[in-house]
Amino acid sequence: xxxxxxxxxxxxxxxxxxxxxxxxxxxxxxxxxxxxxxxxxxxxxxxxxxxxxxxxxxxxxxxxxxxxxxxxxxxxxxxxxxxxxxxxxxxxxxxxxxxxxxxxxxxxxxxxxxxxxxxxxxxxxxxxxxxxxxxxxxxxxxxxxxxxxxxxxxxxxxxxxxxxxxxxxxxxxxxxxxxxxxxxxxxxxxxxx
Numbered sequence: 001x002x003x004x005x006x007x008x009x010x011x012x013x014x015x016x017x018x019x020x021x022x023x024x025x026x027x028x029x030x031x032x033x034x035x036x037x038x039x040x041x042x043x044x045x046x047x048x049x050x051x052x053x054x055x056x057x058x059x060x061x062x063x064x065x066x067x068x069x070x071x072x073x074x075x076x077x078x079x080x081x082x083x084x085x086x087x088x089x090x091x092x093x094x095x096x097x098x099x100x101x102x103x104x105x106x107x108x109x110x111x112x113x114x115x116x117x118x119x120x121x122x123x124x125x126x127x128x129x130x131x132x133x134x135x136x137x138x139x140x141x142x143x144x145x146x147x148x149x150x151x152x153x154x155x156x157x158x159x160x161x162x163x164x165x166x167x168x169x170x171x172x173x174x175x176x177x178x179x180x181x182x183x184x185x186x187x188x189x190x191x192x193x
Contacts, residue, residue, distance in 0.1 A: 001102070004049050004102050006074075011122070018116055021112065021115055021116050022119075025108045025112045026103060027105070028101070028102055028103070029100070031098070034095065035094065037094070038092065038093040039089075039092050041089065042089055043082055044079035044080075044083040045083070045107075046083075046105050047104045048077040048078070049101065049104070049126075050073055050075050050076075050077065050100075051102055052073060053072075053073070054070060054071070054160070054164060055077060055096065055099055056093070058092050060092065067169075067171035068172070070160055070168075070172065072160075072163075076129050076130065077101075078126050078127055080130045080131065083106065104123070104126075140152065146175045149174070150187065153169070153172075166180060
């Protein structure tokens with residue numbers, strides 16, 4: 001809850017009564033490592049906040065997993081299009097580690113918004129964060145080579161390399177595990193020379 005409040009308070013401040021109202025309206029859930037807790041084809045009725053752990057967003061493409069993003073502590077997760085338009089989602093979310101999520105259901109958000117108008121800001125920020133994340137991933141694939149994407153990941157989220165299986169990192173970068181290994185070797189040699 002503390003991490004969630006800190007995150008929210010970068011956008012709006014909440015008094016003790018508002019914090020209490022917020023805490024009563026959300027659910028906390030723990031998912032074991034490798035658990036897929038949201039699957040394509042379902043209609044998203046929840047927004048998640050990662051309080052501990054790591055979550056992988058992936059798509060099923062012709063029977064193969066394609067990793068699109070990793071969420072870690074302090075990030076909101078929302079299958080935005082499904083949540084907003086009430087249509088079946090095309091994405092899947094999987095806990096990569098034992099993961100603690102704070103869950104806001106759509107109905108709780110609607111009720112809470114009536115009692116706490118600031119809740120609309122929280123929901124909007126969650127959806128905006130998802131949009132920004134998507135735009136960054138798209139921009140990265142359009143403008144950068146796999147090696148540049150690897151270096152970006154190394155510079156911005158180095159801890160993922162210890163937390164996430166390498167095949168998921170490779171999939172996220174859009175390369176095979178063998179190509180990822182070659183990229184790592186090249187980068188290592190460049191750093192040493």
